[in-house]
Amino acid sequence: MAEKKLQNQVAIITGASSGIGTGAANALAAAGATVVVNHPVAATKDAAEMVLAAIKAAGGEGITFQCDVSREEEVEKMFAETIARFGTIDILVNNAGLQRDAAFEEMTLEQWNTVLSVNLTGQFLCARAAVREFLRRGVVPQKSKAAGKIICMSSVHEVIPWAGHANYAASKGGIMLMMKSIAQEFAPKKIRINSIAPGAIKTPINHDAWATAQAEEKLLQLIPYQRVGVVEDIAAAVVWLASDDSDYVNGTTLFVDGGMTLYPGFSENG
Numbered sequence: 136m137a138e139k140k141l142q143n144q145v146a147i148i149t150g151a152s153s154g155i156g157t158g159a160a161n162a163l164a165a166a167g168a169t170v171v172v173n174h175p176v177a178a179t180k181d182a183a184e185m186v187l188a189a190i191k192a193a194g195g196e197g198i199t200f201q202c203d204v205s206r207e208e209e210v211e212k213m214f215a216e217t218i219a220r221f222g223t224i225d226i227l228v229n230n231a232g233l234q235r236d237a238a239f240e241e242m243t244l245e246q247w248n249t250v251l252s253v254n255l256t257g258q259f260l261c262a263r264a265a266v267r268e269f270l271r272r273g274v275v276p277q278k279s280k281a282a283g284k285i286i287c288m289s290s291v292h293e294v295i296p297w298a299g300h301a302n303y304a305a306s307k308g309g310i311m312l313m314m315k316s317i318a319q320e321f322a323p324k325k326i327r328i329n330s331i332a333p334g335a336i337k338t339p340i341n342h343d344a345w346a347t348a349q350a351e352e353k354l355l356q357l358i359p360y361q362r363v364g365v366v367e368d369i370a371a372a373v374v375w376l377a378s379d380d381s382d383y384v385n386g387t388t389l390f391v392d393g394g395m396t397l398y399p400g401f402s403e404n405g
């Protein structure tokens with residue numbers, strides 16, 4: 136059996152009822168962590184329960200927890216109940232995110248606010264709750280060299296501008312500097328905070344961009360490695376950033392994007 140690097144650690148994965156969050160929950164559980172499979176609303180409960188059932192069937196452990204990460208009282212409750220049940224939290228995967236795309240001149244304040252509230256304020260609220268617990272508990276050397284690890288799910292759009300998606304790109308740019316600022320603030324306390332910037336990964340959020348052969352061909356023009364990513368590509372990076380294998384990695388964004396940030400348009404131009 137493979138070595139379980141995250142044995143006796145507790146991980147909250149926000150937005151784990153689908154996409155990259157599900158992949159991260161599966162991989163963290165396989166690495167030995169007890170997982171909290173967060174999902175946002177009553178309608179996502181069944182999906183979260185299915186994720187948890189698969190994790191348990193594979194020998195993992197965890198619970199599901201409904202919480203809209205943009206709501207302070209719900210976030211506080213998720214952290215309090217997780218700590219009450221499992222004793223502490225060691226890993227936060229700040230993953231919940233969504234898109235509400237619109238041409239800028241037509242973008243409503245609601246579309247703007249929904250994306251900023253979930254993608255950026257949600258990461259703030261969860262990171263703050265996690266940091267408070269990490270500071271309270273400190274390092275437990277039997278478990279990890281760090282007092283806690285936070286992995287923020289960003290995007291290649293923390294650096295690549297994205298027409299028609301100004302709210303989303305703004306939220307991801309915000310995540311980048313929130314992550315770096317708090318990584319700087321809490322490094323002396325042995326809290327490690329990093330981001331992952333996925334490129335195009337096959338999940339429901341970008342279904343239309345890869346669902347047909349034609350769409351996929353167009354998308355591949357943006358990916359030098361000539362393959363659309365899968366959630367397992369991101370999940371492997373999550374486990375690495377959560378484990379002591381990356382103990383000296385702090386305040387960085389790991390791009391997992393098949394080279395999407397390499398300006399592929401310049402390969403035969405410029």
Ligand code: BGC
Pocket residue numbers: 234289290291292333334335336340341344
């Ligand atoms: C977005 C996807 C998009 C990808 C690459 C992600 O952050 O959520 O919709 O396909 O970036 O552009």
